[in-house]
Amino acid sequence: MTPIKILLVDDERDLLLNMQLALKSEGYEVITAESGREAVALARGERPDLVIMDGMMPDMDGFTACRHIKDDPATANINVIFLTAKDMTNDMVQGLDSGAMDYITKPFNYDELFARLRSFQRLYTYQKKLSAMVDFSSAINQLDIRKLVDGVRASLTNIIQVELFSIFLYHEKRRQVELIVSNHPYLVDAGELELDIDQTPLMRDVVEQKRIIHISEFSKSPYLTCQREKYRDDYAIGVPLIMGSRLIGVMNLNGNSFGFFNKPDFMFIQLAAEHIASAISNAMQYRRIQEMAVTDALTGVFNRRHFFEQLNAEWERFDRYNSVLSVIMADIDFFKKVNDTLGHPCGDMVLANTAKILKSHLRKVDTVARYGGEEFVILLPETTRQAAAMVAERMRADIENQTVMWDGKPVRATVSMGVADAAEAEMASPDFLLRGADQKLYRAKEAGRNRVVW
Numbered sequence: 105m106t107p108i109k110i111l112l113v114d115d116e117r118d119l120l121l122n123m124q125l126a127l128k129s130e131g132y133e134v135i136t137a138e139s140g141r142e143a144v145a146l147a148r149g150e151r152p153d154l155v156i157m158d159g160m161m162p163d164m165d166g167f168t169a170c171r172h173i174k175d176d177p178a179t180a181n182i183n184v185i186f187l188t189a190k191d192m193t194n195d196m197v198q199g200l201d202s203g204a205m206d207y208i209t210k211p212f213n214y215d216e217l218f219a220r221l222r223s224f225q226r227l228y229t230y231q232k233k234l235s236a237m238v239d240f241s242s243a244i245n246q247l248d249i250r251k252l253v254d255g256v257r258a259s260l261t262n263i264i265q266v267e268l269f270s271i272f273l274y275h276e277k278r279r280q281v282e283l284i285v286s287n288h289p290y291l292v293d294a295g296e297l298e299l300d301i302d303q304t305p306l307m308r309d310v311v312e313q314k315r316i317i318h319i320s321e322f323s324k325s326p327y328l329t330c331q332r333e334k335y336r337d338d339y340a341i342g343v344p345l346i347m348g349s350r351l352i353g354v355m356n357l358n359g360n361s362f363g364f365f366n367k368p369d370f371m372f373i374q375l376a377a378e379h380i381a382s383a384i385s386n387a388m389q390y391r392r393i394q395e396m397a398v399t400d401a402l403t404g405v406f407n408r409r410h411f412f413e414q415l416n417a418e419w420e421r422f423d424r425y426n427s428v429l430s431v432i433m434a435d436i437d438f439f440k441k442v443n444d445t446l447g448h449p450c451g452d453m454v455l456a457n458t459a460k461i462l463k464s465h466l467r468k469v470d471t472v473a474r475y476g477g478e479e480f481v482i483l484l485p486e487t488t489r490q491a492a493a494m495v496a497e498r499m500r501a502d503i504e505n506q507t508v509m510w511d512g513k514p515v516r517a518t519v520s521m522g523v524a525d526a527a528e529a530e531m532a533s534p535d536f537l538l539r540g541a542d543q544k545l546y547r548a549k550e551a552g553r554n555r556v557v558w
Contacts (some may be wrong), residue, residue: 107131107132107133108132108133108153108154108221108224108225108228109132109133109134109135109150109151109152109154109411110127110132110134110135110152110153110154110155110156111135111136111137111143111146111147111150111154111156111157111479112127112134112135112136112137112153112156112157113122113137113138113139113140113143113155113156113157113158113161113166113169114138114158114161114187115138115139115155115158115161115162116158116341117138117196120138121137123156123217126214126217127221129544130174130218130221131416133496135150135151135152135389136160136258139161139162139163139164139174139175140163140164140166140168140169141163141164141169142326143157143166143169144164144169144172144173146316146536147173147176147179147182148176148179149180150485151178151179151182152182152226153182153183154182154183154184154185154228155168155170155173155182155183155184155185155223155465156184156187156208157169157185157187157199157348158184158186158187158188158341159185159186159187159188159215160188160189166186166187167186167198168202168204170184170186170202170203170204170409171203171438171457173203173204174202174203176363178243178481179442180356181225183205183228184202184203184204184205184408185205185206185207185208185211186204186206186207186208187205187207187208187209187210187222187384188207188208188209188438189209189210199224204222205224206220206401208220214321222366225233230368231305233263233368233372235377236259236262237263237372237375237379238264239259239262239306240255240260240263240376240379241379241440242260243255243258243259244256244259244379244380244383245383245416246383246387247386247390248387249266249284249384249387249391251381252384252387252425253284253285255286256271256380257285257287257332260376261287262387263372263375263376264357264372264376265360265365266358266359266360267358267359268287268288268340268357268358269286269287269288269355269356269357269358269362270283270286270287270288270343270355270356271283271284271353271354271355271380272283272284272307272353272356273300273330273352273353273384273512274301274311274351274352274353275356277299279300279302279303280298280299280300280552281298281299281301281307281311281354282297282298283297283298283305284353284384289507290476302449304328304329305326305327305329305357305444306340306342307342307354307356308318308328309327309342309345309539310342310354311344311354312419314344314346314351314442315343315344316341316342316343316370316374317341318339318340318342318365318366319338319339319340319341319519320339321338321340322339322340322358323338327340339357339360340356340357340358340363341357341358341365341373342354342355342356342357343355343373343374344377344382345355345377345379345380345381345384346377346378347381347382347385351385352385352388353384355376355377355380357373377555380456385458386537387407393459395500396536397453398473399409400459400473402452402455402456402474403455403456403459403474404459404460404463404476405455405459405462405463405472405473406472406473406474407474408475408476410471411471411473411475411481412444412481412534414459414471414483415431415471415534415537416534418483418485419526419533419534421485422442422485422526423511427485427486428486428487428488428526428527429483429484429485429486429525429526429531429537430483430484430487430488430489430492430523430524430525430526431481431482431483431484431492431523431524431525431537431541432481432482432492432496432499432521432522432523432538432539432541433475433479433480433482433497433521433522433523433542433544434458434462434479434480434481434482434519434520434521435478435479435480435519435520435521435545436454436455436458436478436479436517436518436519437475437517437518437519437520437549437550437553437554439451439454439478439517442454442515442517446510446511446513446515449478450511450515453479453508453515454508454515454517455474455478457502457506457508457517458480458517458519459472459474459480461478461499461502462499462503464480465495465499465502466484466495466500467484469486470482470483470484470485471483481538481541482496487525488525488527489523489525489527489528489557490521490522491521492500492523492525492558493523493556493558496521496523496556497556499519500519500521500554500555500556501516503517503518503519504517504518504519504554518553518554519544519548519554520545520548520554520555520556521545521548521554521555521556521557522540522541522542522544522545522546522547522548522556522558523541523544523556523557523558524537524538524540524541524543524544525537526539538551540557544557544558545557
């Protein structure tokens with residue numbers, strides 16, 4: 105922790121030197137001034153955390169200097185303690201009226217001074233944490249989950265005295281936790297990490313009990329499930345992230361320079377957890393709204409509007425960098441017959457299952473969308489027509505070989521598919537690319553359906 109910086113101000117040089125040596129021996133950073141005017145200048149230039157100042161000095165007395173410090177927005181938050189003669193009630197009142205937080209009468213006992221400073225340090229630490237909490241709340245108040253995560257990673261250790269932390273989302277239906285942010289050296293590059301809740305006993309108990317669990321001897325506890333060297337010390341805390349009545353995740357803390365946490369620490373841990381839970385909940389809700397705007401409600405794949413946005417963006421990249429780009433058009437064969445004989449709910453099931461299979465064969469950079477009715481379209485960046493045809497064939501075979509049950513009856517579907525790439529002749533625009541894939545889909549249907557034409 106950065107030592108508190110104190111500005112000592114007194115025109116008695118011997119006293120000033122003695123106080124300076126005594127405070128430095130206690131670990132404080134000390135700067136000195138011999139007049140009120142010099143104190144004001146140093147307060148502006150050095151920004152000390154505390155000024156201990158004699159009230160009566162030549163040139164500019166301490167009370168006037170204090171008012172100058174408190175009236176300046178740049179130094180108004182600096183705390184001031186006055187040194188004043190014993191039984192000088194008017195001096196005490198004047199000092200407090202000028203903005204001082206406390207006073208010490210001369211001659212003073214150093215034990216008394218150090219006790220006052222310890223009291224100030226507790227108050228100062230609390231104020232700094234409150235200020236850091238405001239900054240932290242602002243940093244994580246982001247609707248973009250990536251910016252929220254960056255804010256947590258950059259700011260969390262400013263308000264909680266820990267070296268290591270990790271935050272996991274909890275998926276109740278799957279009983280899994282998913283890592284979203286951590287500063288652990290062995291987790292930072294882990295990418296997507298999901299664990300069954302029973303694999304991590306500490307988080308399991310936090311989830312089930314919905315309360316903070318703190319362990320002072322972690323290495324001897326039943327919660328130790330991995331190598332000891334992954335932890336900074338023997339004190340670990342699991343904190344539930346709760347929004348309303350719903351638990352949305354767990355925050356794990358480890359590595360405290362003191363080896364323990366006191367009551368104020370737990371208060372700030374709880375405050376941080378509440379801010380994090382609220383921010384994550386808002387960001388997830390925003391992401392769901394965004395996804396709804398670009399997703400087909402029935403099949404869960406993208407909608408037509410989003411597909412065209414991706415197509416235009418990829419076409420620009422293809423055109424600029426002379427890369428490759430392919431499109432697959434897919435249509436469920438005899439889909440009207442399914443609706444007419446088994447009903448629209450069964451048709452909906454076939455559509456959703458087909459979309460699921462198509463999506464399972466794609467990379468993250470690919471886009472599959474419901475184009476309309478029983479038709480799907482798939483965008484494959486950096487993929488030749490031959491490679492795209494191989495992907496389409498795997499999809500076609502997978503759909504043909506899968507049987508689903510409806511009202512106790514087996515239901516199977518097949519698809520016809522057409523493949524085109526932007527390198528083909530006369531592909532002058534995205535519309536031509538789609539038209540080319542659609543023409544080949546038509547040829548696949550003309551040739552008997554359940555096949556890929558490329």
